[in-house]
Amino acid sequence: xxxxxxxxxxxxxxxxDELEKFVATLERLEDKAHALIIYSDVKSGFCAxxxxxxxxxxxxxxxRTDAARDVREYLERIHRxxxxxxxxxxxxxxxxxxxxxxxxxxxxxxxDLIIADKxxxxxxxxxxLGLIPGFGGIPRLKRDxxxxxxxxxxLTGRSFNTTKAQQxxxxxQVVGEGEALRVARATAAQLGKFDRRTAVAAKRFIxxxxxxxxxxxxxxxCELFTRPAVEDGLRRFVESTDPQPYLx
Amino acid sequence: MGMTTSNQTLDEILALAAVxxxxxxxxxxxxxxxxxxxxxxxxxxxxxxxxxxxxxxxELPDYELQGVSDFRTLANRIQAxx
Numbered sequence: 001x002x003x004x005x006x007x008x009x010x011x012x013x014x015x016x017d018e019l020e021k022f023v024a025t026l027e028r029l030e031d032k033a034h035a036l037i038i039y040s041d042v043k044s045g046f047c048a049x050x051x052x053x054x055x056x057x058x059x060x061x062x063x064r065t066d067a068a069r070d071v072r073e074y075l076e077r078i079h080r081x082x083x084x085x086x087x088x089x090x091x092x093x094x095x096x097x098x099x100x101x102x103x104x105x106x107x108x109x110x111x112d113l114i115i116a117d118k119x120x121x122x123x124x125x126x127x128x129l130g131l132i133p134g135f136g137g138i139p140r141l142k143r144d145x146x147x148x149x150x151x152x153x154x155l156t157g158r159s160f161n162t163t164k165a166q167q168x169x170x171x172x173q174v175v176g177e178g179e180a181l182r183v184a185r186a187t188a189a190q191l192g193k194f195d196r197r198t199a200v201a202a203k204r205f206i207x208x209x210x211x212x213x214x215x216x217x218x219x220x221x222c223e224l225f226t227r228p229a230v231e232d233g234l235r236r237f238v239e240s241t242d243p244q245p246y247l248x
Numbered sequence: 249m250g251m252t253t254s255n256q257t258l259d260e261i262l263a264l265a266a267v268x269x270x271x272x273x274x275x276x277x278x279x280x281x282x283x284x285x286x287x288x289x290x291x292x293x294x295x296x297x298x299x300x301x302x303x304x305x306x307e308l309p310d311y312e313l314q315g316v317s318d319f320r321t322l323a324n325r326i327q328a329x330x
Contacts, residue, residue, distance in 0.1 A: 007291075008291070044291050045291070048291075098291075098295070099291055099294065118302060119295065119298050119299070119302075120298075121294050121295075121297075121298050123310075156309065156311070158309040158310055158311060159294060159297075159309075159310045160307065161298050161301050161302065161307070162298075163301075163302070164307055
């Protein structure tokens with residue numbers, strides 16, 4: 001699955017529609033394929049996360065209660081997509097480069113393996129906007145990493161490079177610039193030699209999906225979203241002419 | 249790596265930035281605003297940060313770069329982590 005929306009594959013309603021269509025075909029693919037690679041065709045990176053400009057615009061156009069309902073529907077849709085990829089019987093690989101922020105990192109986190117270009121950069125910047133990650137990031141980080149690391153990444157909201165990402169166990173392989181997709185394909189070819197039923201049984205055993213916490217995350221996000229501080233944060237981000245809007 | 253001085257760090261940053269963003273090295277000076285001198289946006293600045301972290305084997309939280317836009321201050325921030 002290639003992501004190909006400039007400037008950096010922001011996930012708004014159009015991308016979400018396309019992700020839903022892709023996920024609807026996943027079951028059919030499961031009979032023909034053994035692996036799924038998710039990568040970006042966009043030079044700037046894998047994915048910069050939710051389309052904050054669209055989110056802000058939509059919430060501004062609605063009454064507060066309608067905006068809350070709208071964002072919950074959006075999150076429930078994106079969670080269905082993420083959960084379907086997470087639970088797929090295919091072995092899933094995110095081949096990432098450049099910006100892998102927020103919802104983009106959450107998309108990578110649903111995959112079984114992350115293979116990263118050494119120029120990739122990761123971040124959960126949501127707290128800088130008065131929010132928490134809303135695409136399933138916290139439960140999946142907690143599933144995959146130690147709690148001290150999760151606190152560091154979330155509470156500081158700082159971005160970090162591939163070396164750090166591999167040190168903390170987020171990234172399985174670090175590769176040279178422009179090599180992530182090639183290495184992901186080579187890895188997928190290797191996995192194709194294994195018995196499928198065994199691979200599926202192993203994945204189910206080692207990768208539980210934290211459904212209960214995922215629902216809690218939606219509740220917390222929606223509770224936070226309607227506060228004026230969030231609207232202010234989003235407005236500052238959207239309207240910023242600062243040369244560093246990604247570094248609030 | 250041996251002890252690196254501030255001037256060495258600054259020189260290496262200027263050289264790396266020139267190569268990475270294809271700007272003639274002689275056009276860059278320590279007090280230049282790197283956004284303007286390199287013609288880069290915030291995402292490309294993160295690219296520069298990653299390049300520098302990889303080169304100097306340091307980790308520099310991006311919030312330490314808040315308000316920093318000249319090569320000399322950037323070098324000082326990196327030097328503090330060497």
